[in-house]
Amino acid sequence: xxxxxxxxxANIRAVHNWPKEGVTFRDITPLLQQxxxxxxxxxxxxxxxxxxxxxxxxxxxxxxxxxxxxxxxNLNKPLILVRKKDKLPxxxxxxxxxxxxxxxxxxxxxxxxxxxxxxxxxDDIIATGGTMMAASTLLKSQGAEVFEAAAxxxxxxxxxxxxxxxxxxxxxxxxxxxxxx
Ligand SMILES: O=P(O)(O)OC[C@H]1O[C@H](OP(=O)(O)OP(=O)(O)O)[C@H](O)[C@@H]1O
Ligand SMILES: Nc1ncnc2[nH]cnc12
Numbered sequence: 001x002x003x004x005x006x007x008x009x010a011n012i013r014a015v016h017n018w019p020k021e022g023v024t025f026r027d028i029t030p031l032l033q034q035x036x037x038x039x040x041x042x043x044x045x046x047x048x049x050x051x052x053x054x055x056x057x058x059x060x061x062x063x064x065x066x067x068x069x070x071x072x073x074n075l076n077k078p079l080i081l082v083r084k085k086d087k088l089p090x091x092x093x094x095x096x097x098x099x100x101x102x103x104x105x106x107x108x109x110x111x112x113x114x115x116x117x118x119x120x121x122x123d124d125i126i127a128t129g130g131t132m133m134a135a136s137t138l139l140k141s142q143g144a145e146v147f148e149a150a151a152x153x154x155x156x157x158x159x160x161x162x163x164x165x166x167x168x169x170x171x172x173x174x175x176x177x178x179x180x181x
Contacts, residue, residue, distance in 0.1 A: 008031065063123070091109065094107045095137050111142075117145070147170075
């Protein structure tokens with residue numbers, strides 16, 4: 001593990017049995033409350049994507065907005081909001097999915113991307129991969145391509161990143177919690 005990964009992980013709090021028994025919630029609020037690790041996240045993602053031909057950034061409601069909007073600003077790219085159900089004004093398209101502790105529906109506005117656009121999806125965490133998968137389905141239904149699915153945290157034990165890679169979606173994360181409670 002690199003020093004940067006150890007440092008980022010040290011600023012993410014484990015909350016056991018929340019929001020449900022058996023789930024270890026990875027709380028990024030300590031990281032957000034300190035400029036240094038938050039800047040590390042944004043700078044690392046900016047460096048990774050700055051020289052790539054990406055047309056748009058899609059950020060996922062709500063924690064993904066915190067990272068994705070700053071990244072879109074840094075990379076000077078249009079921002080697509082992938083929002084929870086009934087938050088975006090119509091016309092929207094919807095996709096439902098399961099996540100580690102429940103089920104949800106996400107939506108994007110029709111016309112938020114164009115045929116052939118290369119879209120980078122940003123979220124805070126990949127767990128089961130259901131949210132990234134739903135976002136990808138919505139974007140692809142509009143003719144866009146997913147450039148990569150990027151997150152601050154991966155939880156490989158929940159197989160989401162493997163699942164995404166198996167269907168041809170590249171995955172990138174800055175740190176992982178594996179075999180850790
Ligand atoms: O890989 P998955 O199993 O889909 O889980 C990851 C998703 O779960 C969390 O979102 P949540 O729905 O809790 O919303 P929030 O960001 O508004 O807290 C997290 O922010 C990711 O979007
Ligand atoms: N374990 C977890 N911690 C934080 N966010 C999550 N989203 C899905 N699973 C999660």
